[in-house]
Amino acid sequence: MIWRALTLCLALGACSNAPDFADPASVALQSFRGQQKEFSPRFLHLLRAKAPTLQVGFIEQKTSANLLLERQDAAFAYWLTADGAHIILQSGMLHSTRGVGEGLLASELSQPLALVGGMQGGWSDRFHTYLDGNDNAISRTYRCLIENEGVKEITLLDGPTNTILMTENCRSLDQQFLNFYWVNQTSGAILLSRQWAGPEVGQVSIRTVPR
Numbered sequence: 001m002i003w004r005a006l007t008l009c010l011a012l013g014a015c016s017n018a019p020d021f022a023d024p025a026s027v028a029l030q031s032f033r034g035q036q037k038e039f040s041p042r043f044l045h046l047l048r049a050k051a052p053t054l055q056v057g058f059i060e061q062k063t064s065a066n067l068l069l070e071r072q073d074a075a076f077a078y079w080l081t082a083d084g085a086h087i088i089l090q091s092g093m094l095h096s097t098r099g100v101g102e103g104l105l106a107s108e109l110s111q112p113l114a115l116v117g118g119m120q121g122g123w124s125d126r127f128h129t130y131l132d133g134n135d136n137a138i139s140r141t142y143r144c145l146i147e148n149e150g151v152k153e154i155t156l157l158d159g160p161t162n163t164i165l166m167t168e169n170c171r172s173l174d175q176q177f178l179n180f181y182w183v184n185q186t187s188g189a190i191l192l193s194r195q196w197a198g199p200e201v202g203q204v205s206i207r208t209v210p211r
Contacts (some may be wrong), residue, residue: 040084043068054079056087057205059194066209087204091117092181092190094197094204103131104198115146116166116181117188122146126170130198142177144170154182154192158210163191175199 039047046068056079057064067079067087075091085099090109093116097104111124124146129139149165163182170177177196184191193206 039082040080042070042084043080043082046070046080053209054087054089055205055207055209058201059205060202064205087206089206092193092206092208094195094206097197097201100197100201105129105131105137112144112146112168116168116183116190119148119164119166119183119185119188120146121148124168128198140172140175142170142172142175144168151185152182156191156207156210161191170196177203 052069054067054069054077055064056067065081067081070078070080070086072078076095077089079087079089081087081099083099086097087094087100088096088098090107091113093107093109093113094104095107095109106129108127112126114120115122115124122145124144126142126144127139128142129137132138146166146168149167151162152165153160153162155161162185164185166181166183168179168181170179179196180194181190182192183189191207194203195206196202197204
């Protein structure tokens with residue numbers, strides 16, 4: 001499972017508004033040197049092919065990992081962990097996971113994606129389907145307030161850049177979470193985010209590494 005692979009990666013420091021990540025090249029060198037037997041053949045193939053990298057920080061566990069892009073299917077990006085688990089993003093929003101925590105099978109994200117990508121505030125609904133302990137699919141509906149928090153500077157690997165910070169405050173009957181998205185002012189692309197992956201995994205910080 002993903003937690004075994006994460007023990008090979010660097011610990012995160014305290015998180016501020018914009019999550020802090022180590023340089024991906026140094027993480028890769030430290031994590032992969034002499035450890036190839038620990039990784040799935042698919043991951044090693046992508047590593048040798050210099051596939052795009054996603055940095056993911058697991059806030060509660062204080063761990064981070066580099067994931068590699070296995071495939072892109074329109075808006076859906078399938079990112080592979082070192083031991084073969086997946087995090088699937090839809091236009092930068094967390095859509096689903098495989099082999100990570102309790103299992104987020106799928107999400108319906110059309111409403112929050114439209115507001116966040118358009119840098120517009122308003123109310124939206126999102127829908128999550130999880131696997132419970134008995135392998136039953138459980139669906140939840142969340143009512144969310146999305147707000148534009150204005151221009152915020154973040155530091156990426158190529159230097160400081162101004163973004164629009166969008167927040168998404170969601171509630172269901174028994175759960176509540178708050179997501180943050182730092183959005184490119186021109187394209188509406190999510191450059192950096194902190195998103196809720198479920199009650200077991202908690203918050204994850206996500207950043208695509210420029211090639």
